[in-house]
Amino acid sequence: MLIREAAAGDWPRIWPFWHRIVAARETYAWDPDTSEEAARALWTGPGKRVYVAEDDTGAVVASAYVTANYGGPAARVANAGFMVDPDHGGRGIGRALAKHVLAAAKADGYRSMVFNAVVETNPAVGLWTSLGFTVLGTVPDAYEHARHGPVGLHIMYRAL
């Protein structure tokens, strides 16, 4: 697998799984009906450093972004998002991408990373915890999960 910074031509390869993941209403606090144009701005807009993972055939199977979570004097706290194509999940791609992105964020000068809204039922919580993130707090019943109904949103943190 190759992890590299995204190029402009990668977006059409990210969008199909981006849409599938957000439309599922299980993991991201974005409108399940987000248009492709709005999705592109959310994932690749100004200030975002975007990564993709390619499998052995050159197919884009995952993407991540990193950006500053706050501004001004707090701009060295990063935020990031991760998506692995569900057809390629559970094979270690997410963990490899996360490790790469954490190292890259540190190299870019970020001191820590914060996830603002991790759905508490998301198996990703186990991945983030295993990578050193802790739950700072939980907003109760904040997320209308497609299958579980109202569930909490964790704020997660890790020093880099």
Ligand SMILES: CC(C)(COP(=O)(O)OP(=O)(O)OC[C@H]1O[C@@H](n2cnc3c(N)ncnc32)[C@H](O)[C@@H]1OP(=O)(O)O)[C@@H](O)C(=O)NCCC(=O)NCCS
């Ligand atoms: C979360 C996500 C990025 C993980 O990517 P992945 O390639 O499927 O994950 P990996 O195969 O690298 O697994 C890493 C760990 O995640 C956990 N995990 C991932 N999917 C899981 C599942 N369906 N059930 C249980 N645990 C799971 C396991 O703890 C696993 O640990 P291990 O490495 O010890 O086996 C991916 O499932 C995804 O894109 N989900 C939808 C979007 C999302 O939730 N993004 C994160 C928002 S906070």
